[in-house]
Amino acid sequence: MDSLLMNLMIIIVLGIASQWIAWRFRLPAIVVMSIAGLLIGPIFGLLSPKEDFGDMFKPIISMAVAIILFEGSLNLDFREVRGLGRPVTRIVTFGAFLAWLLGSLAAYYVAGLSWASAFVIGGLFIVTGPTVILPLLRQSKLKPRPAAILKWEGIIADPFGALLSVFAFEIIRFLLSDSETGNSLVGFFLASLFAIVFGWFIGRGTGWIFEKGHVPEYLKSPVVFAIVLACFAICDGIYHETGLLAVTAMGMTLANMHISSIEDMRNFKENISVLLISTIFVMLTASLTMKTLVEIFNWKIVLFVLLMLFIVRPLSIWISTIGTDLSVKEKALVSWIAPRGIVALTVSSYFANALLDAGFKDAKILTSLTFALVFATVCAHGFSMKWLAQKLDLAIGDEPGVLIVGGSSFSTGFARIIHEDLDVPVMIADSSWQRLNSARSAGIPFYHGEVLAEHTEYHLDMTPYEFMLAASELDSYNALVCTTFVPEIGRNNLFQLSLRTAKSGDIDDLGHTIGGRILFRKGITWEELNLKVEKGYVFRKTNITEKYSFEKYLSEREEGSILLCIHRASKRLEFFTADHEIRGEAGDIVISLGPPCKEKTKIQEKLDEKKKKSKEE
Known part of the structure; x- marks a missing residue:
């Protein structure tokens, strides 16, 4: 117990110290946290959170992701995207579909995955997510339009990317198994619909009890915290990964009810979110093995990452935003920025095991492939986002x-x-x-x-x-x-x-x-x-x-x-x-x-x- 407590303390301290170092030296926080995790994990072997925490590792990660995603969606007020509704909608629908299709083709033809593994991981790789986008936006000081587009895309695409992977997996099981029927697919769609409705209902109910004064001020943030976890756990228990969809719907519902105490909740959740992002990133990177790190230098994986960076993402954005009022500069910035984060790392490990159990031996490289893309995009976009935004005149000056x-x-x-x-x-x-x-x-x-x-x-x-x-x-x-x-x-x-x-x-x-x-x-x-x-x-x-x-x-x-x-x-x-x-x-x-x-x-x-x-x- 003492050893576990000590390990948890080290992880939290390293995470927050990484945030401070990033602030002090104006570095991308995600990069610093990832390096800290790699140093104490696979490089020096000081910690192995997956082994140390045992069966609690996955639930801790899942609940943290749910809270982070809810905190991000709590900022999705529709008034913020006035005039941006069309490009945002196109990017998170048609753009996401293109990214899934192109990413799956790259995974099959370049990374050497089977069609099944390629389409599952291709769906997952459309996510960017608030865990990486929000810290980068905070540091880069973008102008309102590109910042709003990247924020909305990151938060909305997060649960949909995970669900797209689940959908692809269910389709594959249905096509390849003689015992599977259409019931599993119907069950998946019904579970997703239930998650959206349930999240909306919980959000409306939470807002109503707050507005009517049924919860005292000092309990509002803890009550929301507990409700978010319950909302996530119930939906995720019914069908894996639908919990993320439920908490996103709940957060967006609360954000657009414009209740008087929303700001206090948002501030509380933001503080919790910073702590969780710092801790989870260190935990995940520290849990990697040296074999995974060595494997990412495989030429197939390197070429796949380059294709995702320079071909798949730009094509999906430029094609999906044809006919919108986005300027060429805004398209150029958005088409480059797409860092992957916690959701990609956590969900890929789940699908790696599920695909291996289903007989797809090539799925054993999914973790290496995912980490290669996560680390490459976090570094490339983290260090270049501010510079590129300034070059394109889409950033506020450095002068405070x-x-x-x-x-x-x-x-x-x-x-x-x-x-x-x-x-x-x-x-x-x-x-x-x-x-x-x-x-x-x-x-x-x-x-x-x-x-x-x-x-x-x-x-x-x-x-x-x-x-x-x-x-x-x-x-x-x-x-x-x-x-x-x-x-x-x-x-x-x-x-x-x-x-x-x-x-x-x-x-x-x-x-x-x-x-x-x-x-x-x-x-x-x-x-x-x-x-x-x-x-x-x-x-x-x-x-x-x-x-x-x-x-x-x-x-x-x-x-x-x-x-x-x-x-x-x-x-x-x-x-x-x-x-x-x-x-x-x-x-x-x-x-x-x-x-x-x-x-x-x-x-x-x-x-x-x-x-x-x-x-x-």
């Missing part, structure tokens, strides 16, 4: 942007200097046209609408903005905005203006979990900042060099100036806050708001020079 909530003269001036002088993406959001007047006049990008409204996420693309500054005149509103966006942006990147203690009552005494970090320094309120701007205070940028150090700058700056932020040489933006002291270094640029002393001196010098010239003339 700033979203300022609250229009004012200060917001406009601050946005202008970081946008025009530092080339940082910036946007000012406000529900009032009047408060946006100065931003509109200055040519600063703006969003007219309430950032807290639900529909905002479908009209305002938040991808470019890593920082949010709540800079309205209402302390309570600023605190609410920061608290609301903690899951999306992160507490360290949320800022609000200093509280007006004379008017805010007990707001200072609120817990640290409410609101954002206080900008600049305490006492620098909305009124004071805007008053200074109206009095002629100037936004300045100052270059810190080896000769002109940050300390020298501090000693020489004008009295009454306010330090706003530092633009690091690495392009990173850091804000001065009341709770954290930052210091500039050579190569950094300091942005400040100060009295117009220098500007007045320069103007006076120019006037004196003109007078002198006129006298000489």
